[in-house]
Amino acid sequence: MRIESVRAVPGVSGFYFDDQRAIKAGADEDGFAYAGEPVTNGFDAVRQAGEALLVELELSDGSVVRGDCAAVQYSGAGGRDPLFRAEEYAPVVEGPVADALRGRDPRAFADNVSVVELLPSAADDGQALHTAVRYGVSQALAAAAARVRRITPTGVFAEAFGTAPATDPVPVFGQSGDERRRNAEKMLVKGVPVLPHGLFNSEAKLGSDGGRLVEYLAWLGERAGELGPDGYRPQFHVDVYGTVGEVFGPPYDRAEVTDYFADLAAAADPYPLQVEGPMDAGGRSEQIAAMAELRDGLDGAGVSVDIVADEWCNTYGDVQAFVDAGAADVVQVKTPDLGGIQRSARAVTECDGTDTRAYLGGTCNETAVSARACVHVALATDAAQILAKPGMGFDEGYMVVTNEMRRTLARRERADRAVPADGSGGGRR
Structure with a gap:
């Protein structure tokens, strides 16, 4: 079994991106939105629509598994990565990320996520991929390992970290x-x-x-x-x-x-x-x-x-x-x-x-x-x-x-x- 292809489709997230610095500085509520100008780099408004990048891995048996790249509501604040734009990162997932994963054994979860963690955000900047990209791709890799091994992703994580999984619901x-x-x-x-x-x-x-x-x-x-x-x-x-x-x-x-x-x-x-x-x-x-x-x-x-x-x-x-x-x-x-x-x-x-x-x-x-x-x-x-x-x-x-x-x-x-x-x-x- 191997990873055949990696696809990325811009989508929507479950809430919004908010400029926390502007809100804490006193941006006035305007109905559901906020009035005034944003102050954090990358924002077009104090509140704007949330985005997600939908990742699909196709395996050699024809099955498809998924993970979603998403970033926090208050992106760009408190030392976090900058605002995440799905359209901007779709070519990254279908380009360098896909090139690194294509042909790999989906059962090797730990090795596969390590490969993604080491990829630079661009050929010459040496910075890691945006956290949202790594987040979504790694979800798909966990789902792929679980699918091929016919176990739950819980089992994949437990084996990777040597933990004893919960037997009762987590609060x-x-x-x-x-x-x-x-x-x-x-x-x-x-x-x-x-x-x-x-x-x-x-x-x-x-x-x-x-x-x-x-x-x-x-x-x-x-x-x-x-x-x-x-x-x-x-x-x-x-x-x-x-x-x-x-x-x-x-x-x-x-x-x-x-x-x-x-x-x-x-x-x-x-x-x-x-x-x-x-x-x-x-x-x-x-x-x-x-x-x-x-x-x-x-x-x-x-x-x-x-x-x-x-x-x-x-x-x-x-x-x-x-x-x-x-x-x-x-x-x-x-x-x-x-x-x-x-x-x-x-x-x-x-x-x-x-x-x-x-x-x-x-x-x-x-x-x-x-x-x-x-x-x-x-x-x-x-x-x-x-x-x-x-x-x-x-x-x-x-x-x-x-x-x-x-x-x-x-x-x-x-x-x-x-x-x-x-x-x-x-x-x-």
């Missing part, structure tokens, strides 16, 4: 978008394990003193008791996009800051709380220092709020640095930003044996294909939680991720039951 994290009340209520009715994200990406949403977030968490806790199923105890997780740091400023271990986090914990009580991206310190080393300072301050004050790394935690090396420094209780493995999907799997395993948990995240701006691929990474590595994606309507992304996980667990359970008494044949798939 799914729902994201609400700006419909933070209506969509949160949807999540509560469905008993979503982790919620609601909240999208507190400006001071106006957080409140000039942070009070709007306190009020929101109090409302959320009340509604969880009213709408959730019996025995429901979700994990609350809100993303503040650095706005807490903008409101309070450093040092982050002082009483004013820890008292605010105590107010957040009290508002969320009795539900545990995670706060993502409390500040944006402008660089990786600065962010690690600020996060560690806050975490130490909260520990010293006895405030039970977990801190989640996002800003400046983009690459595999970034994840390593945050984990090694003990700068976060949870690190988001932001799948499109790491490039090849195998790097996301490796990043999750970096948290094994540490005090840091791995949240396999990504972005609302992905596709159903990339979301399903990430489910297999989460199962193979037994991540602490996985993002419901794509889109910001909640229901659709939650359905995509949850159903793929349940299908996979059921298939692997059936394979276990098929193992003969002597242990030959069958096995985890």
Whole structure:
């Protein structure tokens, strides 16, 4: 069996590209769009349509497998790769990428993704391919290995990294978008394990003193008791996009800051709380220092709020640095930003044996294909939680991720039951 051809078709993603710098600088909402000029290179508007590049690998038996190149909503911010244009990169996938993969054995997943990681973005610049390209092509390569070997992609990742896959569903994290009340209520009715994200990406949403977030968490806790199923105890997780740091400023271990986090914990009580991206310190080393300072301050004050790394935690090396420094209780493995999907799997395993948990995240701006691929990474590595994606309507992304996980667990359970008494044949798939 071999890879016969590689094709690429520009498509659409599940959300939009947003100029985070312009939004944080105060771009006015104009209905669903934003008024004003973009400030990040590559953007034509503060909010513009998301794009994806649809990759197909045709194998020598005539079968076709897929992966989707996608980039995060806030491209070009926080040390991430620039805005991804599908039309621009289609010739790259059908040219140098196809040339490197054509004729290769699809079963050799690790070798094939390594080849893609080493390809330059252009013949003379020495830079790696855009993370979105590596992300989508690697998904297709994982699907090819699974197809030929007749196992799940979970099995492909587990064998590649020597992990014991999860036997129970990984908790799914729902994201609400700006419909933070209506969509949160949807999540509560469905008993979503982790919620609601909240999208507190400006001071106006957080409140000039942070009070709007306190009020929101109090409302959320009340509604969880009213709408959730019996025995429901979700994990609350809100993303503040650095706005807490903008409101309070450093040092982050002082009483004013820890008292605010105590107010957040009290508002969320009795539900545990995670706060993502409390500040944006402008660089990786600065962010690690600020996060560690806050975490130490909260520990010293006895405030039970977990801190989640996002800003400046983009690459595999970034994840390593945050984990090694003990700068976060949870690190988001932001799948499109790491490039090849195998790097996301490796990043999750970096948290094994540490005090840091791995949240396999990504972005609302992905596709159903990339979301399903990430489910297999989460199962193979037994991540602490996985993002419901794509889109910001909640229901659709939650359905995509949850159903793929349940299908996979059921298939692997059936394979276990098929193992003969002597242990030959069958096995985890």
